[in-house]
Amino acid sequence: MEIDEKHRNRLKEIFKEYSFPTRKSVGKDAMNGIFLMIQHADMDKQWQKSQLKNIEKAVQNDDIDSQSYAYLYDRIQINNGQDQLYGTQFSKVDPLNKAVELTPTEDIDNLDKRRMEMGMMPIGMYKEFVFKSL
Incomplete structure (x- = not known):
């Protein structure tokens, strides 16, 4: 779990410095990896929830598929009871x-x-x- 936190903190730094990436800027595989890091950030529920708008925008811009939004939305709902x-x-x-x-x-x-x-x-x-x- 320590490595997950380290990677999540680095991702936060990248988002702060460069904003949320696009598929054009980082590629499809990286976008999927970013989504998975957010999806599995259950130890940082506040940050995970804060990223839902970024994922929604990424879906609207065709940077990530709508199923990803559904998975994250459900995960956040469950994490919040x-x-x-x-x-x-x-x-x-x-x-x-x-x-x-x-x-x-x-x-x-x-x-x-x-x-x-x-x-x-x-x-x-x-x-x-x-x-x-x-």
Whole structure:
């Protein structure tokens, strides 16, 4: 975890000095890496939440895909004790029984509609994908 904090602090310095990068300036792989660092910054929830607007802007500028926004939004919601919106996070993954359970999700009846709007597969297909990877 210490290395994660070191890398996150360096990323903060870069953002402060140069602002949030674009795909044109750093490339697709670097943008994905930056997203993953933000997505997994659960030890720094305030900073993680502060980056949601940058990710939203990056989606609008086609620097990162909309699914990334959905994953980060849900993670932040869960980290703040609220229901997720896009069904990206699971509270239980049981490899032995190949079972997964979604973390509480807002308006579950319209979940697939929201997922489709973000370019994501329906939740049933996503669960099957997770099953196959167990």
